[in-house]
Amino acid sequence: xKTAVITMVYNEKFFINxxxxxxxxQFGFENLFILDNGSTDGSTYNIPGNVIRIPRGExxxxxxxxxxxxxxxxxxxxxxxxxxxxxxxxxxxxxxxxSSLKEYIFHNPEGIIRAVGVDLMQDIKSEGExxxxxxxxxxxxxxxxxSWESKPLITRISTxxxxxxxxCNAPSILDKNVWLIHLKKSDFNNCLNRLEITRxxxxxxxxxxxxxxxxxxxxxxxxxxxxxxxxxxxxSCDLDVCxxxxxxxxxxxxxxxxxxxxxxxx
Numbered sequence: 001x002k003t004a005v006i007t008m009v010y011n012e013k014f015f016i017n018x019x020x021x022x023x024x025x026q027f028g029f030e031n032l033f034i035l036d037n038g039s040t041d042g043s044t045y046n047i048p049g050n051v052i053r054i055p056r057g058e059x060x061x062x063x064x065x066x067x068x069x070x071x072x073x074x075x076x077x078x079x080x081x082x083x084x085x086x087x088x089x090x091x092x093x094x095x096x097x098x099s100s101l102k103e104y105i106f107h108n109p110e111g112i113i114r115a116v117g118v119d120l121m122q123d124i125k126s127e128g129e130x131x132x133x134x135x136x137x138x139x140x141x142x143x144x145x146x147s148w149e150s151k152p153l154i155t156r157i158s159t160x161x162x163x164x165x166x167x168c169n170a171p172s173i174l175d176k177n178v179w180l181i182h183l184k185k186s187d188f189n190n191c192l193n194r195l196e197i198t199r200x201x202x203x204x205x206x207x208x209x210x211x212x213x214x215x216x217x218x219x220x221x222x223x224x225x226x227x228x229x230x231x232x233x234x235x236s237c238d239l240d241v242c243x244x245x246x247x248x249x250x251x252x253x254x255x256x257x258x259x260x261x262x263x264x265x266x
Contacts, residue, residue, distance in 0.1 A: 001106055003027045004079040006068060007087045008035040010056070011197055013043035014190050015183065018132045019087040020047050022266060026102045031079070035068070060204035061163035061212050073158040081105055081156045084165060088184045091115055091153065092265045094177040100265075104178055111157040112172040115180035116244055117149025118263075121231060121256060122188050130187040137264035140186050144230065145242055146253040149182045150174070163212055176244055179263045185227065192220055231256060 005023040009016055016034070024032055032049030038056025072082045085091065093104035120143040122130075130139060151165050152172035160169035185191060198216035207213055218226075234256040235241065242254040 001081070002031065002079045003081045003083060003102070003105055004031050004033060004075045005083045005085070006033045006035065006071065006075075007085055008037055008064060008068060009039060009044065009087050010037045010059075010201070011039050011041040011043060012087045013041050014187070014194070015087045016043050016047060019085075019090075020049055022090055023083075023085075024048055026100055033071070033075070035071070037064075058202045058204040058207075059213070060207050062206065063204075065161045065163050065165060069160045072155060076156075076158060081154065083155070084153050084161070085180070086165075088182060089149075089151075089153075090181045090183060090266060092179055092181055092263050094262045095265055096262045097177060101178075105154060108154075108175065109156065110173045110175075111155070112152045112159055112168060112170055113154040113178065114150055114152040114172040114174045115154070115178045116174070116176055116248070117146050117151060117180050117182065118143045118239070118259070119146055119149060119182045119184070119230075119253075120186040120259070122186050123231065124188050129189060136183070136186070136266055137259065141258055142231075142234070142256050143181070143239065143259050144233075144254050144256045145239055145244055145247050147248045147251045148253070149180055150248050151180060153180065154178070174245070174248065181259075181263070185230075188227065191223065191227075195220065195223060 005027055007019060020032060029048035034044060034049050034051045036044040036051055036053045044051050068084055072084060075082050091101050093101050098104040120140050122140060123142055127139060152168050153165065162168065203213065237257060238260045239257040240260055247254045
């Protein structure tokens with residue numbers, strides 16, 4: 001079985017090497033496809049995988065989703081399955097049932113699989129900056145389940161994603177044995193650095209009028225306020241106590257809790 005993994009980036013030097021390492025070790029570096037949308041920080045030079053350079057224009061998330069949907073469909077002529085993730089998103093399977101994400105995909109032939117979305121957090125009072133030379137779950141313990149990150153990203157059929165990849169044009173199967181760990185909030189200082197970049201890119205008129213990507217244009221003060229509010233809603237046990245289906249079906253987020261050991265695979 002062959003699996004292709006796609007991401008699209010712009011000046012993502014913080015995460016891109018880890019993304020390449022994680023998915024390349026599982027599926028082969030030759031099966032990684034990095035769509036570089038005009039990076040200027042040198043982050044996509046000398047990385048493993050197939051780098052496809054796309055001239056940068058105004059950023060429009062609907063156009064991005066359409067472009068990647070077309071690319072996903074074309075890759076299915078050569079690959080059995082195709083994964084898309086942003087470069088700060090890591091899919092991880094229940095290690096009590098599967099030895100790897102690769103094994104999980106081999107044993108789950110559904111057309112489109114939706115993962116349980118989890119935002120990994122940095123407890124800024126007790127956890128330092130991220131060091132990718134050390135396993136991430138030795139550095140971070142807390143996260144929260146969120147419908148926003150519960151995305152249909154594992155595919156075996158042609159898929160048309162909506163902006164942000166939160167939904168698609170065909171039914172998907174939610175599988176609680178695969179979680180999508182969103183790393184964006186796992187390093188507080190990088191969040192602020194990334195906001196400086198995304199606030200200053202050229203957004204399309206369509207994006208502004210539809211409020212698309214608004215969370216990438218907020219002020220530092222608003223981000224810090226939101227971050228502190230999230231951390232204040234914390235439980236002292238595993239996220240297993242949460243009703244995952246209820247959280248996702250109600251388009252909401254749960255409390256911050258400990259990531260269960262069976263998903264702490266990187």
